Structure formats: C-alpha cells, structure tokens
Amino acid sequence: MNKGIIALAFGGLAIGMTEFTMMGILPDIAKDLHIEIPTAAHLIALYALGVVVGAPTLVLFTGKYPPKKVLLFLMLLFFIFNGLFSIAPGQFLISLSRFMAGLPHGAFFGVGSVVAARLAPKGKEAQAISIMFTGMTIANLAGVPLGTYLGHHYSWRLTYGIISILGLITFAAIYAWMPKIEAAKGNNIFSQLNFFNKKIAWLLMAIIAIGTGGLF
Structure with missing residues (x-):
C-alpha cells in the first residue's frame, strides 16, 4: 500500500475526531467556560460554518499549486487552530479558533480524494x-469515544x-511519505468555476440538498 494514502488516512x-468529539464533551466545555450547553453548542455550528466557507474557497484558490503543498498547508492550519482552541483563554478566541479549525476540513477530503486516486494503481482508485x-x-469507532473519555475524566x-x-x-507523514505530484495543467479559479455552467452540476447539488434536508 502506498504510504501517501496512509498519511491521508491519518488526516x-x-x-x-475534531468534528465529532465536540458533541460528547459539550457539557465539559460549558462547565469550564461557565456558559449554558446550548451556548456551547454554537461551537458545533461555527465548525460547520468553517467547513462550508473553507471547502470551496481553499480548493479554488489553491488549485494551481501542487497537491502535496496544499495538503501540507491544510494540515498546518488544522494543527495551529486546534492547538489554539485547546489553550484559548476566552470564549471569543475559542469561537474564532473553532471556526478556523473547520476551514481545512472539506478541502482536505476534496484534494485528498484526487491525490489518493492518482497514487493508486490503475483500477484501484476507488479503493485508495x-x-x-x-x-x-476509525475516528468514529475509537477516536471519538477515547476523546470523550479524556474530556470527561x-x-x-x-x-x-x-x-x-x-x-x-x-x-x-504527508511530508515524508507523499511523493511530489504536479498540479493539474490549466487548473485555475475560472476553469473550476466552469463546472457550474453544466446542468448536471446543478442537478447533483439539488439532489444532495434535498437528500440532506430530508434527513434533518
């Protein structure tokens, strides 16, 4: 197995863990910050907002750079703002760092999926x-319960x-294990926005929106 794909799995x-552990430790955060649990739950919404803002924005503006550098940049943001979240003294800084920690989420999986497919042998792209x-x-099965336990105790x-x-x-791991991959030629903001000129793009987004809305 390509070690670069394993590095992506670490991500x-x-x-x-950073997304889902929050739900289990909300009472602990609320108690520590001397706020109500519904107020602490805003941290979940702020992370989700960061995901929504970061996914299209970061993918659009980093498309012209080599994927390895983009992934390193995204994980650097992740490290900095989750670290800041863990030590921030006040509610404002905690909220800001939580929002910023959500920015790399969607972009990492978007870029990572493309990279995993390019690293895989022919015919094994979906498996990668x-x-x-x-x-x-693994985060849902083991990481989140462990993080919740540590948060409680x-x-x-x-x-x-x-x-x-x-x-x-x-x-x-990305720095050490992932090979250099050239950026896609002609990959710029305008070329990526051309996707929205296709009817299938709007159809796919409508299906996702209706399906997700129906779930909730």
Whole structure:
C-alpha cells in the first residue's frame, strides 16, 4: 500500500475526531467556560460554518499549486487552530479558533480524494479513496469515544491538544511519505468555476440538498 494514502488516512482520523468529539464533551466545555450547553453548542455550528466557507474557497484558490503543498498547508492550519482552541483563554478566541479549525476540513477530503486516486494503481482508485476515509471511520469507532473519555475524566483541552498533535503527525507523514505530484495543467479559479455552467452540476447539488434536508 502506498504510504501517501496512509498519511491521508491519518488526516481523516484527525479531522473526524475534531468534528465529532465536540458533541460528547459539550457539557465539559460549558462547565469550564461557565456558559449554558446550548451556548456551547454554537461551537458545533461555527465548525460547520468553517467547513462550508473553507471547502470551496481553499480548493479554488489553491488549485494551481501542487497537491502535496496544499495538503501540507491544510494540515498546518488544522494543527495551529486546534492547538489554539485547546489553550484559548476566552470564549471569543475559542469561537474564532473553532471556526478556523473547520476551514481545512472539506478541502482536505476534496484534494485528498484526487491525490489518493492518482497514487493508486490503475483500477484501484476507488479503493485508495476508501482507505483515506477509513481514518474517519476509525475516528468514529475509537477516536471519538477515547476523546470523550479524556474530556470527561481529565480535560476537554487535553482532548483537543491531542487532536492538534494528530494534525502535526499527519503533516509529518504527508511530508515524508507523499511523493511530489504536479498540479493539474490549466487548473485555475475560472476553469473550476466552469463546472457550474453544466446542468448536471446543478442537478447533483439539488439532489444532495434535498437528500440532506430530508434527513434533518
């Protein structure tokens, strides 16, 4: 198995933990910050907002750069802002860092899926992408329960400090294991926006929006 794909799975683990662990330790965060649990739940919304803003923005503006450099940049953001979240003293800085920590989420999986497919042998592209998302599965099965346990019995700040370190480990793994991959030729903001000129693009977005809306 290509080690670069394993590095992407590490990223999936870290991102899965930072997203979902929050739900289990909201009471601990609320108690520490002396706020109500519904107020603390805004941190979930702020992360989601970061994902929504960061996914299209970062993908559009980093498309002309080599994917390895983009992934390193995204994990650096992840490390910095999850680390800041774990030590921030006040609610404003905690909220800001939580929003910023969400920015790399969608872009990482978008760029990572393309990279995983390019690293895989011919005919194994889907398998490579699924291996990357295995990190998210492991996060839900083991990482989130462990993070919740640590948050309950020690400190939620310890949990997010560990998550930040996982981001740093992913950064190191990508740097060491992932080969250099050239940026796609002609890949700029305007070429990517051309996708929205196709009817199928709007149809796909409508299906996703209706399906997701129906779920909730």
